[in-house]
């Protein structure tokens with residue numbers, strides 16, 4: 001890679017101006033995200049849907065807020081043989097879920113994973129998920145520069161009534 005063209009385009013006065021702006025932004029960000037020094041992605045209200053007898057799939061939900069532009073690219077959990085990132089999409093006027101390669105986490109913007117929306121799909125469950133238990137989830141997040149970070153999450157198991165039925169038919173709104 002040759003970085004010469006990028007360097008030659010820079011102008012010193014502009015850079016000096018931007019420096020002050022960046023410093024201010026950094027201070028605001030640090031104040032609004034306590035604990036962001038180590039973890040760059042905040043995980044709020046994680047939970048996993050409890051299963052009923054014989055059910056072999058479930059969903060995991062949470063709100064993710066990244067301090068800089070990043071993507072959620074993978075999820076792993078010891079309770080499932082396969083874990084995927086899913087989106088809901090309208091097909092023939094019916095909302096259906098389908099796997100995606102990654103979920104964009106724009107800087108400073110909370111991204112909600114919820115029943116009926118983006119979610120983490122836990123497939124080939126190794127056993128029942130009972131209300132009151134905790135499920136360990138490992139999220140892999142990749143920043144714009146391709147650097148990856150793994151985030152450990154403990155998600156409590158909650159009953160079915162916590163949201164809409166997973167994969168339920170829903171009309172667009």
Ligand SMILES: [Cu+2]
Nearest residue numbers: 086097119121
């Ligand atoms: Cu799904």
